[in-house]
Amino acid sequence: MTKRFEVQRNAIRETRWAETPSASLEDGQVRLHVDAFALTSNNITYAAMGDALNYWAFYPTGDPTTGCVPVWGFADVVESHCGGVEPGERFYGYWPIADEVVLAPTDVGPGGFSESSPHRRELPPFYNRYVRCSADPGYSADGEAQQALLRGQFGTGFLLDDFFADSDFFGARTVVLSSASSKTAYGAAFCLAQRRDSAVGVRVIGLTSPGNLDFVTSLGCYDHALTYGEVATALPEAPSVYIDFSGSSAVRAAVHERLADRLKYSCAVGATHWDAPAGGTEPLPGPAPTLFFAPSQIEKRIADWGPAGLQQRVAASWAAFIEPVTRAENPWLTVVRGTGPAAIEATYTALLDGTVPANEGHLLSV
Known part of the structure; x- marks a missing residue:
């Protein structure tokens, strides 16, 4: 059976x-x-x-x-x-x-x-x-748990970072991520943070619940962390892109209303707030949310770099990411x-x- x-x-x-x-x-x-x-x-x-x-x-x-x-x-x-x-x-x-x-x-x-x-x-x-x-080459028996828990999510985070960098962040230099404590979100934030000292460096802001604020701050890959209740008053009014991992219509509306025309791109990825789905009937200020589908970016990069080239880039980024995930003191x-x-x-x-x-x-x- x-x-x-x-x-x-x-x-x-x-x-x-x-x-x-x-x-x-x-x-x-x-x-x-x-x-x-x-x-x-x-x-x-x-x-x-x-x-x-x-x-x-x-x-x-x-x-x-x-x-x-x-x-x-x-x-x-x-x-x-x-x-x-x-x-x-x-x-x-x-x-x-x-x-x-x-x-x-x-x-x-x-x-x-x-x-x-x-x-x-x-x-x-x-x-x-x-x-x-x-x-x-990236497999180890001791690392199976981390691979199962994070490799797929990290791959999506890598591809999000690559998509936005390839588009020059649509002219923005601030990236706002909801559900910042989720594994896919902090995988993306880790990749984005690696650009801090480069010509395409961006400021990374994480949005989260009050109970996860300390955890999100401790990760070190967010330049700033805010609770959802602070979006309307404290989210910097700078040219930004939004990556929505929560799927919450209320959070999305708050970000769009705060940034309005300063929001250069709105990207829908996940639905961690599955019971508060996005997709209200009222039009939002700023750009219409666009669904991100990771396989489409994979196909683009395979065409650009070949399968081995893409695998090598993801593997190098994964190796750097896994260090804070598994370190003996305060692992992620x-x-x-x-x-x-x-x-x-x-x-x-x-x-x-x-x-x-x-x-x-x-x-x-x-």
């Missing part, structure tokens, strides 16, 4: 565990045991935007009212009918919250493979690539491990409620 965590697509607090008979493998398929995965606010964004951005399409449940939230983590091959993918091999990639999964590898090579099941073929290649751990991330349905349900609910401490990262197994 295969056990899988499913949610109601139109009411993501409602969940269930589904058990189905394990499918027999066809030629070209492999079965993997999902060993460990991260569950963060990023996955809440996947659920909240599952229909809008097609996240439900990766692991369909067979029931159009339910969906499977994808997660980043590690799985081991337990059975293979595919040449070049052997039992016992470990892969990093995009999995369901389940104990096992069947994939159909294609483009198998030393570095890994791409998933080619019919329902995945039209989905972004970024999410369909599975990396062979034994061939991944404390790993919390859990096993079993109860641990998964508790973490999922805490993420929905916004009660997971900002410095915690949960690594889970079914």
Whole structure:
């Protein structure tokens, strides 16, 4: 039997565990045991935007009212009918919250493979690539938790920084980020902060809740941190770009109203405030918010730099980022491990409620 965590697509607090008979493998398929995965606010964004951005399409449940939230983590091959993918091999990639999964590898090579099941073929290649751990220069067994918890989010942060730098920050030199304590936000802020002493240096301002203000300030990658209640009076009235990780219509409106024509670009990324979604009917001052879709920037940079060139740049930036994340004194991330349905349900609910401490990262197994 295969056990899988499913949610109601139109009411993501409602969940269930589904058990189905394990499918027999066809030629070209492999079965993997999902060993460990991260569950963060990023996955809440996947659920909240599952229909809008097609996240439900990766692991369909067979029931159009339910969906499977994808997660980043590690799985081991337990059975293979595919040449070049052997039992016992470990892969990093995009999995369901389940104990096992069947994939159909294609483009198998030393570095890994791409998933080619019919329902995945039209989905972004970024999410369909599975990396062979034994061939991944950035992999270490001791660093699996940090990789699962942060590598995908950091990749988005890297691409956001690259997108804005490539556009000369639309003429602005201040970047405002909401949900500044979220892992994707401080990954982006870290990359932006590396430009402080360069010709394209920018001031980075983080917006957060009062309870996370001290944590955001302690990170050191924000030049200034404000609570959401301070936006209307204390956000500097300078030419700025806004990166919205919260998805909160109230926060977005406050930023637009404060900056108005000084806001040069408004970028929507996530929905950590999933229960206060953006998208009100009243027009906002300043530019219309534009959705950022990381795979589009990946495709641009692969065309510019080639796959190896992009990988090298991300790897170098990741190596610098991981130092403060894992340092012995005051690390940015404390790993919390859990096993079993109860641990998964508790973490999922805490993420929905916004009660997971900002410095915690949960690594889970079914």
